[in-house]
Amino acid sequence: MEKNFRNSDFLHVGNKLLAWYKENARDLPFRKTKDPYKIWICEIVFQQTRINQGLNHYNNFIKRFPDVKTLAEAEENEVLLYWKGLGYYSRAINIHKAAQQIMTGHNGAFPAQYEDILQLKGIGKYTAAAVSSICFGGKMPAVDGNFYRVLSRVFADDFDVSNSRAFTYFSELAALIMPDNVGDFNQAMMDLGSEICKPKNPLCDECPLEDDCLAFSLDKVSDFPVKTKKVKTEDLHLKYYFVHHNGQFVVQQRKDDFIWKKLFEFPVSIPEEMEEFIKGLKTVHHKLTHKNLTIDIYNVEVTSDTVWNDFIIKNEYLITDFNGSQDKSFPKPLETYIQNSLKD
DNA sequence: AACGCGGGGAA
DNA sequence: TTCCCAGCGTT
Known part of the structure; x- marks a missing residue:
């Protein structure tokens, strides 16, 4: 892509997105809280997992382990039992270890700083950014698959999302449109990517960013995102x-x-x-x-x-x-x- | 930087 | 069938 395309002010795109989110945010259980524990659990549960698939697991997990202390004191096998059927079981093992990290290293209080959150087991750059922005006013974009898809289309950017530098690249792209309310912006990107800017058959005529989407104006939405890594079974x-x-x-x-x-x-x-x-x-x-x-x-x-x-x-x-x-x-x-x- | 890790739903 | 999903840890 032409670099000069990115030299103008795209903040209005993020503001349009926020306005859309205010009216169209999905009604999800973890949207009603800013409890970092609950946001953390939901971020882990829904890694590589669709909302409908993990919703019951999330609710059951929170009901049995309502806070850090309860989780930290539980047996690992019981945590795994509540993860049964979700897949990626190291998530359950790590979530349990992280709860114990919070008890011993932070006196049971969930850390507020991005760098501290990032130290917890099973928490990477995405989850640290999500929790810190949603719960503590952090300013890091929570770059996930939705960010890759939405941003690559809005900017008609052919950067390969299977490239290991994609996270850094799309973080910089996100910063171009990111408004001050990063917590809502991150969640708005997730909802837009999930409900409108879908992988297949996106609903462009309902998209608040239709007028700003370069891929749409070029009629090349289906060309993005570019992903070279093929699935091999x-x-x-x-x-x-x-x-x-x-x-x-x-x-x-x-x-x-x-x-x-x-x-x-x-x-x-x-x-x-x-x-x-x-x-x-x-x-x-x-x-x-x-x-x-x-x-x-x-x-x-x-x-x-x-x-x-x-x-x-x-x-x-x-x-x-x-x-x-x-x-x-x-x-x-x-x-x-x-x-x-x-x-x- | 590349790879392994679950399970389910959509097309 | 193939692709994708609120990614992360290991090597």
Whole structure:
């Protein structure tokens, strides 16, 4: 793009956006508060997550963990239970650690300064800017996917949003139109990007920035944003054994690497002498963003107390039953498998 | 600077 | 199918 295009005053664009937001802001639960704890939680929940998908999780989470102290004192596994089904489970692990950071490092009071907020686990430049601007009058733009899309269209800017310098680049672009009320501006950009300036089929005739949008005037809205990085998926084959005995079954907890960090799963192998108890196999297909999973689940009904006890003791496995499984967080496909087994 | 990490909805 | 979503931590 021509650099001289950016040398004029674009503040009126931001002011139009604010006026639009005043009339068209979405009615969301976390819009009624400036409690930094609640804003923080909502920012984490809705990272890479659509509002409708995470709304129930957010409400349940706030109800169970209403403040920093309650969250900090909870068990990690219970925090993960409330994150069940949301994905990106390191968010739950980090949110719990950050609560403890706030207790020990800030006497339980959420830090007000951008630099201090940025030090918390799981909080990056986007979230620090969002919380500080919405709750404490901070002046940093909360640059996210909506900013990339709206700004690249308004300025018809072909800067590649998959470039690692995109955050800095679009932060500078945002500063051109950013009014004094940065908290509302940040939220307005989110609502405009979500409701009007959508990735596909944007509602340009309803957009308050239609007269200011260079891409629209060039009839090239669909050319922006430019994104070169392509989504690549790979196939992955997993195998589990659903080992059960007298209504109980064997579970173990995953490590905090790879997928489904610290969630519970079935054992991935059984001793040879147990193979005679295999009743059948169910293959489950599950799609992740970057993986197509094929999961073979062997149904192993152990009818020998000796074999069962040896297996548990030798491997130090955890045992649960169908009721107890509700207190644990399982990966989606395994959760579905357990629920279906309950019906049989 | 590049990559891995979930799950669901829209087109 | 493919893309995208109130991104972040690790390497």
